[in-house]
Amino acid sequence: MAGMRVGVLGGGQLARMMVPAAVELGIDIAVLGEGPDASARLAVTHIGDVRDAETVLAFARDVDVVTFDHEHVPQPVLAALVEAGVPVRPGPDALLHAQDKLVLRRRMAELGVPQPVWAEVADEAQLDAFLESTGGSAVVKTPRGGYDGKGVRIVTAGAEAADWLADGPLLAEELVDFRRELAQQVARRPSGEIVAWPLVETVQGGGVCREVIAPAPRSAGRIADLACDIAMTVAEALDVSGVLAVELFETTDQRVLVNELAMRPHNSGHWTIDGSTTSQFEQHLRAVLDLPLGATGCRDPWSVMVNVLGGPPDGDVDSRVPAILAADPMVKLHLYGKTPRPGRKIGHVTLAGDDLDDLVFRARAASARLDGTP
Amino acid sequence: MAGMRVGVLGGGQLARMMVPAAVELGIDIAVLGEGPDASARLAVTHIGDVRDAETVLAFARDVDVVTFDHEHVPQPVLAALVEAGVPVRPGPDALLHAQDKLVLRRRMAELGVPQPVWAEVADEAQLDAFLESTGGSAVVKTPRGGYDGKGVRIVTAGAEAADWLADGPLLAEELVDFRRELAQQVARRPSGEIVAWPLVETVQGGGVCREVIAPAPRSAGRIADLACDIAMTVAEALDVSGVLAVELFETTDQRVLVNELAMRPHNSGHWTIDGSTTSQFEQHLRAVLDLPLGATGCRDPWSVMVNVLGGPPDGDVDSRVPAILAADPMVKLHLYGKTPRPGRKIGHVTLAGDDLDDLVFRARAASARLDGTP
Numbered sequence: 093m094a095g096m097r098v099g100v101l102g103g104g105q106l107a108r109m110m111v112p113a114a115v116e117l118g119i120d121i122a123v124l125g126e127g128p129d130a131s132a133r134l135a136v137t138h139i140g141d142v143r144d145a146e147t148v149l150a151f152a153r154d155v156d157v158v159t160f161d162h163e164h165v166p167q168p169v170l171a172a173l174v175e176a177g178v179p180v181r182p183g184p185d186a187l188l189h190a191q192d193k194l195v196l197r198r199r200m201a202e203l204g205v206p207q208p209v210w211a212e213v214a215d216e217a218q219l220d221a222f223l224e225s226t227g228g229s230a231v232v233k234t235p236r237g238g239y240d241g242k243g244v245r246i247v248t249a250g251a252e253a254a255d256w257l258a259d260g261p262l263l264a265e266e267l268v269d270f271r272r273e274l275a276q277q278v279a280r281r282p283s284g285e286i287v288a289w290p291l292v293e294t295v296q297g298g299g300v301c302r303e304v305i306a307p308a309p310r311s312a313g314r315i316a317d318l319a320c321d322i323a324m325t326v327a328e329a330l331d332v333s334g335v336l337a338v339e340l341f342e343t344t345d346q347r348v349l350v351n352e353l354a355m356r357p358h359n360s361g362h363w364t365i366d367g368s369t370t371s372q373f374e375q376h377l378r379a380v381l382d383l384p385l386g387a388t389g390c391r392d393p394w395s396v397m398v399n400v401l402g403g404p405p406d407g408d409v410d411s412r413v414p415a416i417l418a419a420d421p422m423v424k425l426h427l428y429g430k431t432p433r434p435g436r437k438i439g440h441v442t443l444a445g446d447d448l449d450d451l452v453f454r455a456r457a458a459s460a461r462l463d464g465t466p
Numbered sequence: 467m468a469g470m471r472v473g474v475l476g477g478g479q480l481a482r483m484m485v486p487a488a489v490e491l492g493i494d495i496a497v498l499g500e501g502p503d504a505s506a507r508l509a510v511t512h513i514g515d516v517r518d519a520e521t522v523l524a525f526a527r528d529v530d531v532v533t534f535d536h537e538h539v540p541q542p543v544l545a546a547l548v549e550a551g552v553p554v555r556p557g558p559d560a561l562l563h564a565q566d567k568l569v570l571r572r573r574m575a576e577l578g579v580p581q582p583v584w585a586e587v588a589d590e591a592q593l594d595a596f597l598e599s600t601g602g603s604a605v606v607k608t609p610r611g612g613y614d615g616k617g618v619r620i621v622t623a624g625a626e627a628a629d630w631l632a633d634g635p636l637l638a639e640e641l642v643d644f645r646r647e648l649a650q651q652v653a654r655r656p657s658g659e660i661v662a663w664p665l666v667e668t669v670q671g672g673g674v675c676r677e678v679i680a681p682a683p684r685s686a687g688r689i690a691d692l693a694c695d696i697a698m699t700v701a702e703a704l705d706v707s708g709v710l711a712v713e714l715f716e717t718t719d720q721r722v723l724v725n726e727l728a729m730r731p732h733n734s735g736h737w738t739i740d741g742s743t744t745s746q747f748e749q750h751l752r753a754v755l756d757l758p759l760g761a762t763g764c765r766d767p768w769s770v771m772v773n774v775l776g777g778p779p780d781g782d783v784d785s786r787v788p789a790i791l792a793a794d795p796m797v798k799l800h801l802y803g804k805t806p807r808p809g810r811k812i813g814h815v816t817l818a819g820d821d822l823d824d825l826v827f828r829a830r831a832a833s834a835r836l837d838g839t840p
Contacts, residue, residue, distance in 0.1 A: 096784050096787075108489060109489075109490075111485070111486070111489050111508070112485070112486030112487075112489050112490060113486075115482060115483075115485050115486050115508060116483075116486060116739070116798075116799075116800050116801075117787075117799060117800075117801060118783070118784075118787075118799075118800075118801025118802065118803050118813065120803075121508075134485070134489060134495075134508060134509060135508060365490070369795075369796055369798075370795075378791065383787060383788055383791055384788055384791040384792035384795070385791075385795065386791065386795050386796075387795040387796045391765060391766075392765075409492070410470050410492075413470075413491075413492075413757060414757055414758055417752065417757055417758035417759075417760065418758035421743075421744075421758070421759065421760050421761040422743055422760075422761045424490075424743075425490075425491060425492075426490050426491070426492075427490075427491060427492025428492065429492050429494075439492065
């Protein structure tokens with residue numbers, strides 16, 4: 093093994109949550125953060141813009157491998173890293189599929205992976221034609237830059253996407269009649285080893301992940317097998333290094349369709365910190381360092397993760413902590429050291445145990461205490 | 467709550483392992499470390515000597531509460547902190563019992579807590595008299611500064627301790643005929659809440675902890691109750707804040723005797739990182755911040771922790787990691803970022819599951835791979 097120094101581009105909560113895993117495994121971790129208040133500030137060694145090649149190259153000089161907190165590092169910057177001989181994991185070609193939704197759709201189609209009916213639309217007429225074929229309404233997405241519900245719009249006429257079309261082609265998709273949303277996470281290392289966590293159910297609200305239940309209820313058998321096959325196929329075909337989350341729709345007619353990909357630790361996998369033998373953060377570090385991967389089983393029959401969005405109106409997160417911990421000695425509280433803002437993910441809570449309904453109730457109660465409930 | 471910034475005096479592996487817990491809970495952690503290579507280097511904000519009051523006071527200015535990686539901070543330095551209004555947890559009076567073995571023995575006697583037969587001996591004649599009363603052999607200990615087998619000697623004549631006696635009185639103890647060693651860990655917060663982890667068995671070798679089995683086999687019932695009562699009595703009587711480990715002898719005649727105390731996270735509690743709902747490191751931070759304490763149950767029927775002592779002859783720890791992880795996907799490897807030296811604790815491994823014999827075998831195998839086994 094060449095070295096154990098991992099550099100992370102971006103200093104958000106995903107970089108932050110890699111820190112505990114790195115500390116335990118004896119891996120040195122360095123973060124290129126946006127500023128001194130970055131969520132991952134403890135491990136920030138360089139402050140700067142991940143879109144600036146010179147900044148990123150200077151940061152990469154002190155690490156053995158570069159990986160990511162988010163997908164927003166431009167391809168030219170990634171190319172400069174590769175050119176300089178820095179191992180970049182996942183690699184630029186793989187990462188492109190998490191950066192560009194049109195590239196993703198084309199590639200999934202080539203692979204024969206099930207996905208919603210879609211089209212690339214360059215103008216209002218093309219979008220109108222697509223709408224006609226899909227019953228009069230559709231989802232349009234900007235190919236790049238969208239996340240957590242941003243860059244996504246439901247339309248019933250081409251004119252409703254005129255503003256976005258002015259900037260380039262869009263992805264149009266059928267409105268999927270889905271029963272629920274699922275996520276399948278796998279990890280793959282450069283030498284090819286690949287492991288999968290159990291399929292999970294994700295509950296979205298306002299385009300943002302709210303809750304995750306692991307494993308996904310009533311999914312054993314065909315649905316779980318399908319989801320696992322899809323994620324492994326994608327990870328191998330795209331030569332992913334690191335963790336890969338495949339967001340899925342389970343349709344009312346029992347199909348499983350690929351929604352989006354994330355090639356980094358993902359909100360749908362936060363439950364693994366407390367609920368799996370190997371957390372997604374530890375696994376990601378192991379994978380990008382090409383270390384053997386860890387066991388991915390559930391430690392309890394059920395794990396429930398609920399996000400903390402926004403935070404208390406007075407912004408004083410710390411003052412809410414005692415009541416949360418006092419109310420439930422089993423709750424695992426995770427706070428990201430971020431300033432509360434409406435809708436901002438500032439933490440999550442996890443509960444694990446035998447009784448799913450009870451866990452959901454308690455996890456929601458714990459999360460709600462950070463949102464203004466006394 | 468006044469604040470969530472914890473300062474740790476000392477940058478060893480115990481400070482290091484507080485870092486993941488702090489990161490997850492959203493607590494800011496700062497460490498006064500011995501140098502840039504300290505095990506807890508990621509959180510080191512000040513480099514200096516914990517025995518220097520000015521250094522410690524300067525460090526403490528930026529934190530809300532001060533706690534410890536080790537017990538070697540002199541009482542005058544602690545007094546200066548208290549004088550300056552800094553919350554010190556555990557407090558100097560409590561900590562003295564972990565610093566001075568004679569103070570400990572006197573206090574345990576006052577409390578009626580069972581302990582070995584002991585005496586304070588100021589010269590050879592007094593030690594000879596003690597030896598006569600205990601069958602001709604005894605353990606002598608320097609009251610201060612000893613740890614991991616240092617400052618401990620078995621003698622059969624007063625003259626054998628002449629060198630140590632020149633520096634002051636010693637603690638003499640009967641050689642306890644023990645069946646095994648146990649450790650009971652509790653956590654207590656300033657407002658009085660106290661919780662106990664399950665009693666564990668510790669296996670020592672050369673004066674150093676080698677293995678821990680949690681819970682201690684065949685201890686349910688009377689032995690576990692006794693140990694828990696002792697630890698709770700001590701924590702309350704000494705007004706301990708933080709975690710307290712009580713090292714115990716289980717004698718061949720079914721008694722439980724107090725050996726030593728540690729008022730900080732302790733080697734006997736490393737299994738809690740992977741094996742308990744709340745790790746000793748998280749609990750210590752919660753306790754010193756006076757936050758409600760977390761659940762202390764075992765997550766699995768058995769957890770086995772084996773220390774990694776020394777490291778590979780060539781000093782290249784990293785190169786051994788792949789084989790360890792490949793051999794056992796369930797193993798939790800913890801490395802402290804320390805340079806290997808003979809006998810030095812450089813990490814530990816934990817395995818949890820149903821089959822104790824199997825776990826012990828696998829944990830020893832994983833640890834051995836770091837000690838030269840190919």
